[in-house]
Amino acid sequence: MSGSSNVAAMKKVVQQLRLEASVTRVKVSQAAVDLKQFCLQNAQHDPLLTGVSSSTNPFRPQKVCSFL
């Protein structure tokens, strides 16, 4: 009966929502501080952020080719 499958589907939706509603959350202020901290702590190790010199970045233009 399409009626009972509607009920079954709806039960799943409600179960899922109950699960999602029960998640423990932190305040955005706390979460944001942690995101910021992570960025700042790892900034020095981020080559695209700091810009890496040719000697250490294999993609940047480097020594001129020489024929042997």
Next chain:
Amino acid sequence: MPWETESKALLKSRKITSFPHSACKMATEGLHENETLASLKNEAESLKGKLEEERAKLHDVELHQVAERVEALGQFVMKTRRTLKGHGNKVLCMDWCKDKRRIVSSSQDGKVIVWDSFTTNKEHAVTMPCTWVMACAYAPSGCAIACGGLDNKCSVYPLTFDKNENMAAKKKSVAMHTNYLSACSFTNSDMQILTASGDGTCALWDVESGQLLQSFHGHGADVLCLDLAPSETGNTFVSGGCDKKAMVWDMRSGQCIQSFETHDSDINSVRYYPSGDAFASGSDDATCRLYDLRADREVAIYSKESIIFGASSVDFSLSGRLLFAGYNDYTINVWDVLKGSRVSILFGHENRVSTLRVSPDGTAFCSGSWDHTLRIWA
């Protein structure tokens, strides 16, 4: 129907006289189901309301406010350092090898190519039996690649350096969906693959046996993208789809743990923030957004009035400070994740940017485009 209203009245008064048994049963069953369906719908609505309320209570500040005192980023000089030419049609997907140098890419004409990005040489090439190879991935060992698309499958090809061997001969079919394959990724090893499909599901497969280990149901439409959480944060992954939802899944149980629905259109790309506590999304609604998993909500939107074309692909720099996003207007925008502002716009591609990934050591990123090329930027 007259006997329905009669049975309602009778149930209320608790007087049950003689009724044809089947009609009575049907009437009361129909009644019971209608009441259950209605009460379930009510519960669903009130739970949704409660969810929004709880999320709103914790929304005490914006991310960019917290980042006000952070030093602004300077000028960025990022240029195309290599152009990989060789595909005969639109490049749809690419992935880096862990060796930080090799790249696999796939295109609309069915070709999958493995490149050495330092030299731009092609190391391997295989032609798939289907067109629109929308997904490709490099195995963690660097010894195999996976790909798929309109064939509804994900196949694994071992990479061999034996010039006499035909790559296609060792092909292994792993995943089978009932619609196109949109994304695939190896998990921590060469042994398992996670797939996303136009059939609305994601699935986890054992590569050796081809066995389905877990399936993930919940999206209301095609799933377009997925990303695995950084290994330290455990067994979860995030997926995005045409239902405008981003969903976070527990890989072991198949359960959806959190879901987010704030985009106005298809989510084309999702990528975890390097700490694993958040993820970014790129959408056809021309915005990219950041969702924090512990706050359980969207915490930033990266958009501009002048950006009106969809974002197809996003990735973070190593520290998570920069978000690179490729768009359908042929450009790549570089966003300051904390401050929410755009720091750079990169031109170069001559058609839509369809795929974008930062290299494993963060020294460069690669973009693939409908202009048939891939570009390495640094």
